[in-house]
Amino acid sequence: MSEIIQDLSLEDVIGDRFGRYSKYIIQERALPDVRDGLKPVQRRILYAMYDSGNTYDKNFRKSAKTVGDVIGQYHPHGDSSVYDAMVRLSQEWKLRHVLIEMHGNNGSIDNDPPAAMRYTEAKLSRLSEELLRDINKDTVPFVPNYDDTTTEPMVLPARFPNLLINGSTGISAGYATDIPPHNLGEVIQATLKYIDNPDISVSQLMKYVKGPDFPTGGIIQGIDGIKKAYETGKGRIVVRSTVETETLRSGRQELIVTEIPYEVNKSALVKKIDELRADKRVDGIVEVRDETDRTGLRIAIELKKDVNSDAILNFLYKNTDLQISYNFNMVAISDGRPKLMGIREIIDSYLNHQIDVVTKRTRYDLFHAEKRMHIVEGLMKALSVLDEVIAIIRGSKNKKDAKDNLVAEFDFTEEQAEAIVTLQLYRLTNTDIVALEKEHGELEAKINDLRNILDNHDALLNVIKDELKEIRTRFKTERLSRIEAEIAEIKISKEVIVPSEETILSLSRDGYIKRTSVRSFNANRVDEVGLKEGDALLSHLETNTQHIALVFTNKGRYLYLPVHKLPDVKWKDLGQHISQLVPIENDEYVLDVFTEPDFKQNADYIMATKNGMIKKSELELFKTTRFNKPLIAMKLKDNDELINVMRIEADQLITIVTHTGMSLTYSTDELSSTGLRAAGVKSINLKDDDVVEMTQLIQPNDTILMATQRGAVKRIGFKVLSEAKRAQRGIKLLKELKSRPHRIVGADVISDPESIYTIYSNKDSFSGKVSDIHLTEQYTNGSFVVDTDEFGEVNALSVSVPETSKDE
CATH class of the missing domain: 3.30.1360.40 (Gyrase A; domain 2)
Structure with missing residues (x-):
C-alpha cells in the first residue's frame, strides 16, 4: 500500500472538520424544519411508527420496538437519545398537542425520568396522523437512509402548521431556537386569513393569534414583546404563575x-x-x-x-x-439553511409547502383516476361486445394470445386487454354494466375536479383552506394561557393590614373585591385598576373600614361584608374573589355594591329583575348579625334574575329599557315598601319574547345609551321619555325592521357625556366616547359603530365614568 501524506496546518484541518460537523448538526439534528416543525429524529420516529402500522386506531406497542425500528433503519444514534425524543413527543406539559400517546410512566413535570422503553407502550396520536396523511401519494421527497437499504421522507406532508402549534427548542453550533407553542385554532385561523390576504400585517394577524398558548397555562405579560417577536423572530415576554x-x-x-x-x-x-x-x-x-x-x-x-x-x-x-422571562428566538431550517423568521414568514413557508403537497397529491390522484377510467372504458366496451370477446378468448391458445387477439380485433390497449382476460365470470351480469357506468361517471367528475385544482390556483388554495378548517373543527381547544398587555412592575412591600381608616372599595364584574388606601388610588388612574383578562371594574367608592358593604347578586341575594374584613391591596392588584369571603353558587355573580355607615338612615333599596318585577325595601331590613352566607334580598320566580339595584333617599323617576326596545318611565312613589322575602310587583308589561335590559334612576339632564346586537349604538335624551304609570307597555325606542330587527343587548343612564362606553362580542371589544354619539329621535336604530361580520354580534355594553382630576 502506498502512503499519501498531506502536509496541512492543524488550524485548517480543525476548521474544515468542525465546519462539516456544524453543518450536519444544524441541518440534521438540532433545528426544526419550518415546513413540518420537526427535527430529523422526531420525523423519523413518527414515520417509523406510521410505516409499521403503529397508528392511533391500533393497539399500543412496546416503545422498545419503535426505538429499534428507528435506530435500525433511519437514525444511527444511541437508543436513549431516540427514546428521550419519543417520550417528549408524548408529554402534555411540553407539547400543546401531543403527537404520541404513551402508556406507562412517561416522566413528569418534576423532571422525573420515564420508565425504561421495555416497560412503556406507545402509538401515534390522532393529530399526528394529519402530519403524515397522504405521505404515500408522492407528496414529499424521499431520500436513501444511512445504509441505502430503504428510504425516508425529507419532510412530512404536515396538514397543519405544527411549528407554531407545538413550538420547538434546540441548540446547535452557532444557532439556537426557542419557538413557543400556540393555540391550534388561532394559528389555523391566522393561516386562513393569510391565504385570503398575503399582504396582511402582523398587527392584523395578532387579532387571530393572540400570543403563545403554553400547555402549562399561566399568565403571559407583554403584548409589545409578542408583536416584536412576530415581526422579527426575537422578542421577550414574562410568564407568570x-x-x-x-x-x-x-x-x-x-x-x-x-x-x-x-x-x-x-x-x-x-x-x-x-x-x-x-x-x-x-x-x-x-x-x-x-x-x-x-x-x-x-x-x-x-x-x-x-x-x-x-x-x-x-x-x-x-x-x-413563579415568574420567568421567555425569549423568542424563532430559528428554523428554511430552504436547507437556518433562518430567523417572523410569523408571516413561517406561515408563508408553510403555505408554499402545502401548495406543493396538494399539487403532487392531486397529480397522483389524477394519474390513478385516469388509469382506472381507461380500464373501466375497456370493460364497458368489452361488455357491449361480450359474445365476440368470449369467442375470441375461447379460440385463443393462451392468455398472451387472447390479449393479442383482443388488441388486434377491437383496438383494446394492453392494459384494457389484461383487465378483460382477468375478469371474473360473475362480473358478466347485467348489474355489472350499471356499476361500471356509475363508476365511470364518478371518475369523470373526480378527474374534472382534480384537473380544475391543478389548473386553477384559487381552487387549490380552497382545498388547503377546507382541509385546515376541518382540522381546526376536530382538534381546536380553548386557550390555556391568559394574556395581559403590560408587564406588571413588581414592587416588594412588607406592609400589613392597615387599621381603620378612609379607604377605597372596588368590585369587578367577575366578583373580585378589595379595599385600597386613598393614596394608592390617587396615584393611579381609574382605568389602571388590577383586573384579570376580560374583567372590568363594576364599582369603586369611598368608604371607611368601619362601614358595612352590601354586595347584591343576580340570584336576588346580598352579601353582608364588614369593610375592614376585605383584602387590603393596591389599586393595581387583583383583590380577592367574593366567593372566598362568602360562598356563592357557581352560576351566581355580583351586580353592585353599596356601603352603609349604619342602618338608621331613612333610605330604601329598589331591586329590579329581567322578567319585569320590581320591589322596594327599607334600609334597616338589611342589617344582620350573621354574614357567613348569602342572605335573601328578593324572592325570584323560576328563570328570573336580578339585574339592577338602586339606593334612594327620596322619590325619583325610574326608567326601564327592554330587549325589543320598549321603555317605561314612572316615579318610585308607586312602589310600596315590602319585606326582603317578598317577590315584588310588576314593573313593566312585557311581551312573551321580551326581557328587561335596564332599570335605573334618571334625572332630566341625563341621557340613555343603548347598544344593539347588530353593532349600533343609540343615545336618546330625557325629553323622548314620557312619565307614565307602573306596569304599562311603555313607548317604542327602536324602528322595527322585518329583516334582522335590532335588539337591545345593553343600556345605561348617562350623567356625564364624557363617559367612555365599551361594547363587547365573544371575540372583541370596542370603546368610544358617549359624547361622540349624537342624540337621536324615538324611532331610529342609532348609528353603527362596528361591523358584526368582523367584530361578531354585540352581547354587552358597559359605561365607565371619566377619571376626575387628581387636584380636585
Missing part, C-alpha cells in the same frame, strides 16, 4: 399556585420557595406543600396570620421561577 388566595379555618391565608410557567421544574420551584423560607429571606411563610395530584397541579404556600399576601407573592415572583 396563576396564583389564588385561600383562607384557612384558622384565619390564615395561603397562596395556591395552580399553573406554573412553561418548562419550569415544579419540584425545583417548591424547593427554592422552601429554601427562602428556611433561610428567612422572606418572613411570613409558614409552610410550602406540593399538593399536586391526578386532578391537577397545586402548590400551597401557607402564610402567617395578618401577613400581606400580595407583598409575599411579589417577593416570590421576583426571586423564584
